[in-house]
Amino acid sequence: MTSSEQPSVAAILERAAERARAQGLAYRGAVTPSEAYELVRANAARIVDVRTRFEAEYVGRIPDTPLVEWRQLGAPAPNPEFVAELERLGGKETNTLFLCRSGVRSHAAALAATQAGFPHAFNILEGFEGDLDEHQQRGTKSGWRHAGLPWIQG
Numbered sequence: 203m204t205s206s207e208q209p210s211v212a213a214i215l216e217r218a219a220e221r222a223r224a225q226g227l228a229y230r231g232a233v234t235p236s237e238a239y240e241l242v243r244a245n246a247a248r249i250v251d252v253r254t255r256f257e258a259e260y261v262g263r264i265p266d267t268p269l270v271e272w273r274q275l276g277a278p279a280p281n282p283e284f285v286a287e288l289e290r291l292g293g294k295e296t297n298t299l300f301l302c303r304s305g306v307r308s309h310a311a312a313l314a315a316t317q318a319g320f321p322h323a324f325n326i327l328e329g330f331e332g333d334l335d336e337h338q339q340r341g342t343k344s345g346w347r348h349a350g351l352p353w354i355q356g
Contacts, residue, residue, distance in 0.1 A: 209237070211246040215297070218324055227309075229316040229323040230297075235346040238299045238326045247297035250288065252311040253330065257303065261331065262347065262355040264301070272307045284311070285318040297322045301346070304329040 218231025225232070233241065241247035251258055252272035263269070270287045273280050281287070288298075298320055300308035308325045315323040330353075332345025341347050 209240060211241060211244050214241055215246075221327075227312075227325075229312040229325070230321065232325045232327050233299060234327055235349045235351055238301070238324075238346075239349075239351045241297065241299065247299050247324070248293065249299045249301055249326070250291065250311075251301050251330075252284075252307050253302050257330075259356070261303075262353045264330075264346065265352060265354055267301070270311075272302065272311045280310070280314070284314060288315060288318070288320070294320050295322065297324065299324045299326050301326045302329045303331045303340070304333060304345070 214233065214237045215231065218233045218237065221232040222230060238247070238249060242249060249264055249267045251263060251267050251269045254271055254273070254275040255269060256275050258269050268291055270284060270291070271281050272284060298315060300311040300315070300323065302308040305325060305327050308329060312323040312325045328344040330346045331340035332348050333343055334340055335342045347353055
């Protein structure tokens with residue numbers, strides 16, 4: 203895809219907002235992994251990984267992406283410091299794209315961020331690993347890694 207074929211930031215944000223309206227989401231929008239990557243490449247957004255530290259270290263992570271755990275490993279409830287940790291990153295007015303394994307925790311994180319005064323919170327649909335396939339495995343049909351987007355492990 204050449205740069206002239208790349209979707210514009212405005213078009214991506216509009217599609218994300220349309221998804222939010224169609225799904226009745228209480229936050230700014232929802233983007234695909236490829237759209238998230240394009241927004242970051244255009245310096246129009248940042249990604250915040252909300253998976254556990256264990257997931258980021260052992261499953262893989264997006265380079266130069268901050269980790270703010272939504273729920274710490276083994277915790278029965280969301281991280282009580284989630285919003286405070288998010289606020290320490292700064293940029294309340296920045297388009298913030300939340301990423302988890304499959305798009306469920308990131309949905310909750312986007313909602314919490316919006317309620318805490320982050321007006322430009324987005325969920326990255328499909329997450330890092332994507333949906334389960336017919337063999338109950340992730341990473342084979344959707345998600346950041348399946349899309350061939352940059353990631354590292356270790």
